[in-house]
Amino acid sequence: MTDARKGVTALALLAVVGLTLFLASSLRLTSPIADLADTLIGPVQRAVSSVGYFVDDFSASIISAGKLEQENKRLQQEILRLQAENAKLQSLQQENEELRQQLGFARARTDLKMLNAMVIARDPTAMHQYLVIDKGSADGVRVGQAVVHPGGALVGQIMNVEQHRSQVLLITDIDSSVSAEIARTQADGVLEGRWQRGGLLELRYIEVGKMPDGQPRVKAGDWVVTGHLGGIVPSGLLIGQVKSVKSSDSGLEQVAEVIPAVDVRSVDRVLVVSNK
Structure with missing residues (x-):
């Protein structure tokens, strides 16, 4: 097609x-x-x-x-x-x-001079128990002065002073030693740090035996304060509470395990105190 x-x-x-x-x-x-x-x-x-x-x-x-x-x-x-x-x-x-x-x-405590200070550093190695505060010799700070929590509990002592800063040795450090006593009986001893040995505080050299009225010189629950033999450290500052009591190895003294009244490593604000 x-x-x-x-x-x-x-x-x-x-x-x-x-x-x-x-x-x-x-x-x-x-x-x-x-x-x-x-x-x-x-x-x-x-x-x-x-x-x-x-x-x-x-x-x-x-x-x-x-x-x-x-x-x-x-x-x-x-x-x-x-x-x-x-x-x-x-x-x-x-x-x-x-x-x-x-x-x-x-x-x-109107009998005390007080200086406000802020914590600006801590031991970076965690081998010692100390703080650094922002006050020094220019502010009148001296070696040996007591450093307390704002509520009055003892934190440590000044161990080194520069012009505008100071190191505070905490009471829990093994190098710390402070005159202390039992508030209830005034039985005295020496408070030593025990942190590097796995503890916190020990009150040593407490006399063996009871008080004249028959009460124990020290027992669990007693409050511990700074003693009258502390020199530059004012007496009557709160330290902590007795947890337990034992006799020393020699049996010539009593030793009390003490729990600090405050966590001394966690404080951010402190007072440097001394007697007027």
């Missing part, structure tokens, strides 16, 4: 199809054809619609996840801010409590 004949045949078929559709539309017979078209095309349309809904839901999920991430970051920042505020309030509360204790101690 020639190309001209093929073209004429195609035009004839198109004309027949067009005429058929026109007649079917005029006679309202297009419904079966429409149904056939819906049957063929409907699943495709529904599939396309489903894909569209899925894309919409997926986009909404991405947007929602982004919002949740932003909200999570905001809440984390808020938590950090509240934690910082809480830490600041606790610090202020601790400082306020220390100042209140200091005021009470100052009122109770």
